[in-house]
Amino acid sequence: MANYLAQFQTIKSSRDHLVIAVEDVSDLWPTIKNGFEDRLPLKRASLNNKTRNPVSVENLPAEFILTTDARLRSRFPQEQSLFWFREPYATVILVTCEDLDEFKTILKPRLKLIVQNDEREWFIVFVSRAHPTNDQATKMAKKVYARLEVDFSSKKRERCCKYDIHGPEANFWEDLESKIVESIRNTLDKRVHFYEDEIRKLTEQRFMPIWNFCNFFILKESLAFIFEMAQLHEDALREYDELELCYLETANMTAKQRDFGGQDKGDDQAALLNPGNKPLTQIVQDDSFREFEFRQYLFACQSKLLFKLGRPYEVALRGYSFIISFSKTLAVYESILPFCMREVWVVTACSALIRATSSHYKDGSVSSEVEKEFYRLQGDLYSLCRIKFMRLAYLIGYGINIERSPVNSASLSMLPWPKPAIWPSLPPDASSEVLVKEKIILQASPRVKHFGIHRKQLPLEPSVLLREANRRRASLSAGNMFEIFDGRPGFVDGLGSDVSLKTSPSKKAPAAIMSRTNSSPGFESSIDRPMRLAEIYVAAEHALHNTISSPDLWKSFSSLEDFEEKYLELTKGAADNYHHSWWKRHGVVLDGEIAAVCFRHGNYDLAAKSYEKVCALYAGEGWHDLLAEVLPDLAECQKILDDQAGYLSSCVRLLSLEKGLFLTKERQAFQSEVVRLAHSEMKNPVPLDVSSLITFSGNSSPPLELCDGDPGTLSVTVWSDFPDDITLDSLNLTLMATNNADEGAKALKSSGAIILNPGRNTITLNLPPQKPGSYVLGVLTGQIGKLRFRSHGFSKVGPADSDDFMSYEKPTRPILKVSDPRPLVDLTASVSSALLINEPQWVGIIVRPIDYSLKGAVLHIDTGPGLKIEESYAIEMESFNHELQNTADIRKEDGAWEKDSSNNYHKNLEQLILRDDRIEFPEWASSMTSILWIPIRAISSELARGSSSVNPQKQSIVDGMRTIALKLEFGISCNQIFDRTIAVHFTNPFHVSTSVADKCNDGTLLLQVILQSQVNATLTIYDAWLDLQDGFAHIREDDGRPTLGFFPLIISPNTRGGILFSICTEKIVGDHMEARRESILNIKYGISGDRTIGAHPPVAGDSNRLGCDRRDLIFRSALSLQRPVLDPCLAVGFLPLPSSGLRVGQLVAIKWRIERLKDFEEIDTLQHHNDEVLYEVSANSVNWMIAGRKRGHVSLSPNQGSRIIISILCVPLVAGYVRPPQLGLPNIDKANISCNPAGPHLVCVLPPALSSSFCIPA
Amino acid sequence: MIVCVAVVGHQNNPLYIQSFTEADDALKLHHIVHCSLDVVDERVNNPKKSGPLLNETFLGLLYPTENYKVYGYLTNTKVKFILVTTDLDVKDADVRNFFRRFHAAYVDAVSNPFHVPGKKITSRTFAERVSTIVKAFGLSSAG
Known part of the structure; x- marks a missing residue:
């Protein structure tokens, strides 16, 4: 059967569509030929595939051929079965007849003869030539056709259809087509079945010695061809797949040594897409085919079908693995193949496959995943082609021009x-x-x-x-x-x-x-x-020249330029396709290879762009080793292009790569470039991000704490990754408030240039006063030469980890805390008890710093009215012992502290000078509580007044109150101010009250003077005397001093003492009345008190005098004595008010009774009308309305016992307790009037009775 | 022969790359490992394609090239292990076994309290253990 191979191939190539035979019984074909052929190809055909499932085929090509045609005649029966696929799939029998008899006698027997061959699928087309107007003829034709149907159609199958030449019926063509398709389907099924049987038979013999692959191949390919003709490409493809499988199996199975092939001229050019490359007859080897050609042939057939199916992706997919596997096969036979045949074949195969698949590929026809996959495969093909091409180029000496990059090395060094x-x-x-x-x-x-x-x-x-x-x-x-x-x-x-x-x-x-x-x-x-x-190289070049038959390919090796052109084409192809696929990294890396070529050719612009992409890829994922390979190239491009910004950033990136990747010398070169550029005139200065090089952090100590309004200095650790020292011309650091996002960052500036050593540096920055809150470090900016830079790199403790490439960790730990405003210092008066008035006294002010240093503090003292600083004395300041004691007690648990403080404690005492009302605090007072003693004198011109039961005196505490306004300026730059006004209480040493202790019969009065100590100090009275007012006199003719032995009288704090004076009344003579109306008590006393407690001896400026001599103080107090009523002449009595009480608006008679107690003999001369008494009623006009005479004379007999009643009508105006009207007798000295009974102080006035007239009915 | 093993972090950053070639050509292996991430990404991002592999840590052969093979392994924390070998007939089971042991070594290394997650693995013990595993792999595949 293998002999038929040539014939088979010829038939196969000459015929690629179905044949429909036309049995033209009545010579009708020429007339209707055109109408029939117009129906081809068949629009829609329902065929059965190999698994007998219906498949709809569109545009099925077919050809009508007359049975008398030479192509269908003269065939040997043997051939017929072998090449059955070329036999007609349907037979159309064209008949016409206009007469029943003729039909019966001539046509019918003839037709019977034709259709008796069961092998054929046939049907009859009855052509009616009758004109529609010709009823007779039409009727006859119908009759004949009816007859025909009866004779040839069966119930199972309609085999007849009628065609009117003059206007065929509407459904005729459909009918015809369906009949053709039916016939084709049946034939197809029959033939497929036949071939399958044959193939099965052969397959069963596969392991027998008589097995011949060629026979199997012919059958299998015939079947495939049948399917292909029927447009059932899927099935055809499956046949080829099976064929390939079978071939590989048998080829490996037989131990027979076969020719591999591939040694012919032109074999180096892959024929994997060209099934007709070589006639199969040429590659027959015994009972099989040569592997080299045959596998390519099979793949070509498969790919042809796949292209017909519109699946270029699959061609690429299969193609790539075919190339790989075939390349391995070639490797096995490498020793018998021409030099580098394998590489050349792969190059041509890849190129052919790329060309074919990309030309068949239409964008958008497949899902995006398949599309991506397709491009990936294209990329792979390009890549493979590129590698082999580079290998060949290397062999002939172009290796010098191949970039020794990781990608080239990876593919070539392992090949x-x-x-x-x-x-x-x-x-x-x-x-x-x-x-x-x-x-x-x-x-x-x-x-x-x-x-x-x-x-x-x-x-x-x-x-x-x-x-x-x-x-x-x-x-x-x-x-x-x-x-x-x-x-x-x-x-x-x-x-x-x-x-x-x-x-x-x-x-x-x-x-x-x-x-x-x-x-x-x-x-x-x-x-x-x-x-x-x-x-x-030369030998390889010659050998390769012999191997390569394609002039195009050879041209690529003929010169360096051609090589580079091809190299670029392949690299670009691979890169572009990878970019369209998932494999972006592959694409970008190949871009880098293109960049290398561009670079070599001086196309720096393109090179820089591509290098940037590669660098971004490597940097983005932290592949520093690879980045270190490309980045210098990019930097060089940028330098050549004068892209200063890019070049700078590249240098910085180079510096920030892992240190081990470059030598120190190289890193120094990077730095010197940065510095050189920074100090040169830059065209477009851009801020440079050096986050990876200069990082900063606060110190590990707790954050700096400042009080509101205080400036400070901030210490920051800056890590420099530069290999050498670098000078920063300025450096700013922003602080960001953590609690307030709205607040813009505050920048701190360094004062001058800073030199950063490699590694750790500590930098201190001046910190202006900040708002309260906590702050974190923001961004570091600065200048190197003319170059501004900034860094966001925040390092935790150590230097920035260079592989920590993606996260700039935000500083979370505050570096600065500015506390909310709080009291920083307290100024209080040291004593609350009163000081002596009119004497220089120490007023103590306790200055207590509250966790804050008072270094350099200045106190402004402003005394209020009635207070004066004794400037002749120095102000004293001493540490406050008591406070310290308290503090020690509080911190008892902290034993060390307590001990320290007690040991180191020295009582400080210092005299300070007041200048312009300011005192500067000494150094030692900055941190401890101290007390400031200010000599001060409260001035009061008023004389102290004593009190008595007759003349009670309300003592107002305000009288002795004085204020001192204090203003303390302190803080680091005297920015803090503390204002406080302190009240200081001053008082006389004693409060004097008097009372008459006893009245003797002889008119002597014992005046008791009670001295109440007002101060918190012991008072010693050394002497006391009383200057009496007119009307009184001492019993003895001295100044009424008590006996000398009485003194000194010591009065303890807040106790009382008393002195008795015996005095008597004295007649007041005339005008002296006005001269002295008050008695003066003079007390000479001393005071022994402590200024820390309260009143104390007056400040003595001269310390010598203080020690040796006491200075007695004089206290004077005015006393007002009243003469007692000793000889009453008249008695005035207030008569009881009516029992019903007083009511507003009601008239009431208020009555006084005046009674003469004794005669006015003595004073007759003084009074003109001794029988008349002048009276006067005084009342508050707001409370009372008085009816009648307020003032007048009433006659009163001068005889003892005479009495009279004065009655006044009054109307109370106001309800409540009010003072009643008073009766006075102006002409008579008060001392001569006795009030018996005494009038009431207050009377009760009721509100007016309700009057109905005021009630308004509702 | 295994020429390179690598640990790649979940952000595709290299955590550990060790080549076992004698020549000074580690960079090309860096390249191979880096490019193989394309395939890992593709598999991870294309659940349809890698359907049966979804719950599988072993990604199998990533790269079919003529001269070397790249295998991948993806941990639950999206850390990738990449193996480059020049053995062209390697059994999948061997590679699986290798990765299992490698994974165990990795887990031990990152469990070190002094290891910062996401940072390069610098442990010398890990390196020694890896080279032991690599050597063992060569023996088993040879056998």
Whole structure:
């Protein structure tokens, strides 16, 4: 059967659609041909697929062929079954007949003969030529057709249809199509069934020796072809898949050594998409096919079907894995294939696949996931192609131009060298080419990166090519190999790259010398001499030229420019496709490769853009090692482009990379660039973010606490990651309030330039007064030269972790706390008890700092009225002992503290001078409670007044009150002010009250003077005398001093003492009345008191005098004595008021009775009308209305016992207790009037009785 | 031969990369590991594709290339383990086993109270343990 292969292929290629046979019985075809062929291809056909499920096929192509056509005739029956797929799928029998008899006699037998062949699917189209106007003919045609139906149609199947030439019936074409489709379906089922049976039979014999894959292939492909013709591509594809599976199985199974193929001219170009690349007959190998061609053929068939199915994605998917697996297969046969056949094949296969799939691919036709996947596959294909292309280029010496980047290294250094049986040897006439290559090798110098970064370059080769190539040369023994490595340590480890030969200048010289000697004529003929690198390149180039048949591909290797063009195309293709897929990292990394090429060609703009993308990728995810590889390149681009901002930020980024990635020297180079730029004239100065380099934090100690309004100094730790010292020309630090987000950040400025050492630095900043609240560090800004920088980098304790790349941790710990306003100091008077008035006294003011230093505090003293500072005396200040004691008690638990304080405590005493009402506090008083003694004198011109029962005196405490306004300025810059007005109470030493203790018969009065001590001090009375007023006289003719033995009289604080004076009344003579109306009590006394308690001896400016001599003080108090009523002449009595009481508005008669107690004999002369008495009623006009005479004379007999009643009508005006009207007798001395009974002080007046007339009815 | 193992944090930041090649070419392995994150991302972000793998920590073969294989493993905390090997016929079970042991070592390393989560693993013990595991893997696959 394999012999039919050629024929099979021819048939297959000549026919790709179904055939419908036309049996033209009545020669009708030419007339109706056009109408029929217009119906093709069949619009819609319902066919059954291999699993007998109905499938709707649209636009099924088919062709009508007359049975008399040569194409359907003259076939051998054997062929028919083998190539059954080309046989007609339906037979249309065209008949016409206008006469029943003719039908019966001629047509029917003939038709019977035709349809007796059951193999065929047939149906009859009766063509009616009758014109519709011709009733007769039409009727006849109908009759004949009815007959035809009866004879040929069965219940099961309609096999007839009628076609009117003059206007066919509406549903005729549908009818025809359905009949055709039905026939095709039946035929298809039958044939599929047949082939399946055949295939099954063959499959069963698979493990028998007679098994022939070619036969199986023909059957299988025939079936596939049948499906393909029926547009059932899915099924066709499945057949090919099965075929492939079967092939791989049998190919591996048979131990028979077969030709692999792939050695023909042009085989290097992959034919994986071109099924007709080679006739199958050429690749037949015994009972099977050559693997190289056949697998590509199968894949080509599959991909053709997949493209027809509109699935380019699947082609790419299958294609990629096919290429990978086929490449492995090629590796197995590498030794028999041409040099680098494998690589070339992969390159061409990838290119072809990319071309085909991308041209078939329509955007948006598939889901986005598939789309992404498709682009990823395209990227993979490009990538694979690129790798192999680079490998080939390396072999012919373009390796110098391949960037030794991680991506290239990863793909090339792990890709083994080609393994030809024998490494190609140098062609005889290639010495000039070798020289050229050698020159290139010698001229090439590895690019030194910017900043003088020098790194060992990544390998592009799996092992040393020189060794590998020489090893594979048949003639060279292993021993000879070492000759070339003699004295070159770079090769001893076997891992050094070829380039390492050239990188080091010291090694270059001997290599060059040796190369020259080796390349001298005469050596080329020597086979045993190991090949040099240039020779290897040239040999590979020649071998490759033989391998590569595609002129396009070869062109890419012909020159460096062409190589780079192709290289760029592949890299861009890969990158672009990866960008469309999920694999962004792949894309970006390849962008970096494009950038490298752009860079080399001076296209710095593009290079910088791409490098930036790569850097962003690596930096974003913290891949510092990789970033360190690219960033210097970016920096160099930026420098060349004069992109100062970018260059600066690149330098900063370089500096902030992990320290181990660069040498100190290199890092210093970065820094010097930053500093150089910072101090140069920048075109567009931009703030530079150095968050990763300069970080800052507060000190680890607790936050600085300040009181409201206080300035301070803030100490901040700044970490510098610069390798060297760096000078910051200015430095600002903002503080942010944690409690108040609205409040803008406050900036603190450093005073001058700051030099940061590498590592930890402590910087102190002046802190102006801040609002209360707690503050955290915000942002650090500053200037290096003309460059402004800022840093958000907040370091916790140590330097910023360089791998902590994504989170700038916000400082949470407050660095500064400004407390709410609170009392910082307290000023109080030290004593509350009274001081002596009119005497210089110490007033103590306790100054108590409340957790706040009073250093440099200044006190302003402003005394109020009636108070004067005794400026002749110094102000004293001493530590406040008592307070300290208290504090110690409170902190009892803190034993150490207590002990300390008690040991270190020294009583401080210092005299201060008051200047301009200000006192400056001494140093020692800044932190401890102290007391300030101010000599002061309260001035009062009033004489103290004594009191008696007759003349009670209300003592007002206000009288002795004086105020001192204090203003304390303190704080770090005297910013704090404390105002306090202190009240100081002054008093006389005694309060004097008098009473008549007894009245003797002889008219002597014992005047008791009671001295109430007013002060908190012991008073000693040394002497006391009384200057009496007129009308009184001492009994003895002295000044009434008590006996001398009586003194000194000591009066303890707040106690009383008394002195008795015996006095008598004296007649007042005339005008002296006015002279002295008050008696004066003089007391000479001393005081012994402590200023810390209260009143004390007056301030003595002269300390000498203080000690030796006491100064007696004089206290004077006025006393008002009243003469007693000794000889009453008249008695005035207030008569009782009516019992009904007083009521507002009611008249009441108020009566007084005046009675003469004795005669006015003595004073007759004085009084003109001794029988008349002048009276006067006085009343408050608000309370009383008086009816009658208020003042008048009444006659009263001068005889003793005569009496008279004065009655006055009054109306009380106000309810309540009111003072009643008083009766006075102006002409008579009060001393002569006795009030008996005494009038009431107050009387009760009731409110007026309710009057009904005021009641208004509701 | 395992040429590289890596731990990659949940933000795709490298936490630990150790190469086992003798040549000074760690950078290319960095590149391979970094690029393999594309595949991990794709698998994680495409639940449809990785349907059966959803609850599986072992991501399987990430990269089919001609010359090396990259395997991935994703912990519950989205930390990725990447393995690069030049063995082309590796059994999945071996790799699984390797990752299980590697995971245990990682858990021990990050349980160290002095380790800052999310920071690079600098523990020397971890490195030693990893190299032991890597060596053991070579033996088992060879056997």
